[in-house]
Amino acid sequence: MSLTLEKYTPNGTLQTVSVPASKSLLNRALVLAAFSGKKISLLCGDFSEDTRAMLACLRALGVPCTPFADGVVVDGSFAPAKQAELDVNNAGTAARFLTVALAFYGGEYRLHSSAQMARRPMDILRLLEEHGVRFEWLDKEYAFPFILRSDGMEGAEEFIVNTDISTQYASGLLLAAPIRTLPLSVSLTGGRTNGTYIDMSLKLLRDFGGRCERKGDTVTVFPALDPPSRYEIEADVSGACYFFALALLFSCKILVKGIRADSMQSDVQFLRLLESKGVQFTQMQTGLLADASSVKSFTGFDADMKDFSDQTLTAAALAPFATTPSLLRGISHIRKQECDRVHAIVSNLNALGVPAETDGEKIKIYPAPVRGGTAECFNDHRVAMSFALIALKTGKVTLDDPTCCKKTFENYFEILQSLQ
Secondary structure (H helix, E strand, C coil): CEECCCCEEEEEEEEECCEEEHCCCCCHHHHHHHCCCEEEECCCCCHHHHHHHHHHHHHCCCCCCEEEECEEEEECCCCCCCEEEECCCCCCCHHHHHHHHHHHCCCEEEEEEEEHCHHHHHHHCHHHHHHEEEEEEEECCCCHHHHHHEECCCCEEEECCCCCCCCHHHHHHHHHHHHCCCCCEEEECCCCCHHHHHHHHHHHHHHCCCCEECCEEEHHHHHHCCCCCEEEEEEEEHHHHHHHHHHHHHHCCCEEEECCCCCHHHHHHHHHHHHHCCEEECCCCEEEEECCCCCCCCCCEEEECCHHHHHHHHHHHHHHHHCCCEEEEEECCHCCCCCCCHHHHHHHHHHHCEEECCCCECCCEECCCCCCEEEECCCHHHHHHHHHHHHHHHCCCCECCHHHHHHHCCCCHHHHHCCC
C-alpha cells in the first residue's frame, strides 16, 4: 500500500517521540539468554518484527519466552530441543546468530526464511561446513532454506572470519561460543575488526557473565554464562537517527526518549555528523534532545560510513537539501543487505530529480530541488524510513510500500504523521 506524506511544517514546540528497543542488542541478548541455562527478564519495551521472528524461533526450540508490560522473560533453564523446524522470516540477526548457535549446540534443524532473506548471502554456512557441520540444501546452496545437522563442533578450536563480508558472522560465533565445553578462538580479518558491532557483542557477553579475552584481532571465548536475573536493553539509536535528522532538516527541536549519547550502539556516530552541521545534543533525564532551531542551512556530508552504514540512507536523504555536494564513502558492503542499498539511493534520488552517482565504493549526491514522484522501498525498512524524510520535507513524494518498516519500527509512520 503506497503512502504520500503531507509536507511537515513544525509549529515551534518541542516534539517528543519514543522508539523501540535496539534490535541489535535485544536479539543478541535473546540468544545469550536462551542458551544460558538461567531465567532472565529482558527489559526492552515494544518488539520489532525481527524480534518477533527471533522469539518465535526460540519458542519452536522449546525455550519459554513470556512477554510482560516492559519486556520479555526468557527461561533458558529449559534446554533447547535437539530437533526443530524454525522460520527466521526476514530477520538477519536470527538467521545468522541462531544458525551458529544451533551448530555449536548440536542437533538436526530445518530452517526456513522469507524469500528476501533467501536471496541474502550466508557465507557463514561455508565456514560452519568447513568445521564439520552438514547441510542439506532445500533450494540453492549456502542459502535458506536448509537442514542443518551437527554433532556440536567441539573439535573446532579456531575460526577465521573476514569482517569485510559481515561483522554479524563474527558476532554469531562470539555469542554462541559459551555453548561449547571448550574455549574457542575467533580470529578477525578485514577492515572492520574493531567495529562497534563486534564491541557490542563482547560487551553483551561480559554483561551476561561470559569470559572472553582479546589479543590484537583474536578473541578467545570461554565456556558458560552466568547472566543477571534482569537486564535492560537500550532504546534503538538507529531508529532515533531519523528523528535527529528530521531536527536538522526542519530546524526544530526533537527529544527521543530512552536514548543516551554514550550508547554502545554504532549509529551513535551519526550524531557526530549532525553536530558538525550545527545540531546541539543535550542529555536529558528522559532521553536525548536534538536542537537544530538555530540552523538555517547546512553543507553536504563528507563521511566514511563504514562503521555506521545503516545511516548511509539517512545521510543520503538529507543530502539534496544541503548547500554543497555530499560524498558518502565506505559503503560497498550495503549492496548485500535487505536490498542493494547503493542502487536504492541512486535510483530513487535520480527518479526524484536529484543527481546522484556511484562507483560502488562511494556515492556522490548533488543538491537539487526535489520533484514529485515515487520512491521505491525495495521491501527494505531503511529505504522506506529514510525517504520518508524527503517526503515530509517536500509533500511531493509517494512511498510505494512503506509497510516494510515494521521489520524494526512498527509505528514509525504513525509517529511521523502525529508530529506537530
